[in-house]
Amino acid sequence: MIIYSTEANSAPYSVAVADFNNDTQLDIVVTNSQTDCMTVIIGYGNRNFAIISIHSAETRSRSYTVAIDDFNNDNIFDIAVANSGTNNIFIFYGYGNETSYAFGYGYRPYSIAVTDLN
DSSP, rough: OOOOOOTOOOOOEEEEETTTTTTSSOOOEEETTTTTEEEEEEEOOOSEEEEEEEEEEEOOOOEEEEEEEEETTTSSSSEEETTTTTTTTEOOOOOOOOOEEEEOOTTOOOOOOOOOOO
């Protein structure tokens, strides 16, 4: 067994898997509810992984559930994170920018699911 650390006291909460860098190897994204960030861990296909980035969310965002899909139809995976502390869903687009969808005070989203409803 190999153990990878997201960082001290990060409180990992949710995990999703996709090929983020188009190398045909699965990569991992982890939300960290105590440190207001998510960690992307790149897979090399030989049971080895490397932490390549830690994306910060808003202060006190309490990042919980993560979902993967191509939200803007550019054929690149995007990452959506439910942030209960800041009452929003944060989307990190595969080409580097991000956006936030606010729900208003008191909604506290903890879960997120993805499907095409139309």
